[in-house]
Amino acid sequence: MRRLWAVFKAHPYVGNVLGYTALFASADLIQQSLLTSTTEDSRVRGEKADGDEKTSGIDWHQTARVATVGFCFHANFNYHWLKALEKALPGGGAKMVSGKVVLDQLIAAPLTISAFYTGLSFLENKEDLLEEWSQKFWPSYKAGVVYWSTMQAINFSLVPPVARTVFLGGIALTFTIFLCHMKRQGKQSQ
Numbered sequence: 225m226r227r228l229w230a231v232f233k234a235h236p237y238v239g240n241v242l243g244y245t246a247l248f249a250s251a252d253l254i255q256q257s258l259l260t261s262t263t264e265d266s267r268v269r270g271e272k273a274d275g276d277e278k279t280s281g282i283d284w285h286q287t288a289r290v291a292t293v294g295f296c297f298h299a300n301f302n303y304h305w306l307k308a309l310e311k312a313l314p315g316g317g318a319k320m321v322s323g324k325v326v327l328d329q330l331i332a333a334p335l336t337i338s339a340f341y342t343g344l345s346f347l348e349n350k351e352d353l354l355e356e357w358s359q360k361f362w363p364s365y366k367a368g369v370v371y372w373s374t375m376q377a378i379n380f381s382l383v384p385p386v387a388r389t390v391f392l393g394g395i396a397l398t399f400t401i402f403l404c405h406m407k408r409q410g411k412q413s414q
Contacts, residue, residue: 232386232387232390233386236386236387236389237303239390240299240302240303240387240388240389240390240393241295241299241300241303241389242299243389243390243393244294244298244299244302244303244389244390244392244393244396245291245294245295245298245299245393246393247390247393247394247396247397247400248290248291248293248294248295248298248299248393248396248397248400249287249288249290249291249294250397251290251396251397251398251399251400251401251403251404252286252287252290252291252400252401252404253282253287254397254401255400255401255404255405255408256282256283256286256287256404257282258401259405259408260281260282289344289347289348290344290400290404292343292347293339293340293343293344293347294400296343297336297339297343298336298339298340298396299389299393301332301335301336301339302332302336302389302392302393303389305328305331305332306385306388306389306392307385309324309327309328309380310324310385310388312327313327316380316381316382320380321377321380321381322377324376324380325373325376325377325380328372328376329368329369329372329373329376333365333368333369333372334361334365337361337364337365337368337403338357338361340400340403340407341356341357341360341361341364341407342354342357344356344407345357356407360406360407360409363406364402364403364406367402368399371398371399372399375392375395376392378395379391379392379395
């Protein structure tokens with residue numbers, strides 16, 4: 225474990241970006257697995273689940289798209305964003321942590337949620353890249369403010385700066401499952 229930490233500290237950008245991307249893609253797989261499991265349980269009981277024909281198995285193309293958005297935007301953005309926040313508001317005192325959390329919710333949260341929906345719409349070759357974003361941004365943002373304010377306070381006060389992006393990826397796993405579920409809601413009603 226020490227050797228892994230030494231490599232991580234020597235190459236924080238690569239470790240953080242790859243770790244974040246893997247966790248981001250894992251969130252989509254978990255969401256799909258949960259959905260598939262629920263569908264299978266319904267089939268065993270003889271019920272038809274919502275969107276039943278679309279939920280059997282894993283959609284690897286969807287997971288690849290989520291991983292692409294995670295790698296191309298989220299992991300890189302978060303790595304540089306967290307570095308900039310630490311530089312602008314150094315330390316872990318209550319005032320600095322509060323400032324980082326507020327800035328994170330006012331700047332990074334809208335950008336990352338927007339990149340998720342518009343990035344996936346782009347990769348899905350949708351005609352209107354903003355349609356899904358306009359429907360799902362506010363519910364996603366409101367849920368995220370509660371979750372992320374708490375998680376980022378923990379991140380900024382307890383996690384060393386070198387590991388914050390990968391920690392963020394770990395806690396983003398839960399929120400990304402939520403975003404993937406929100407995204408999937410539109411597909412089931414189509």
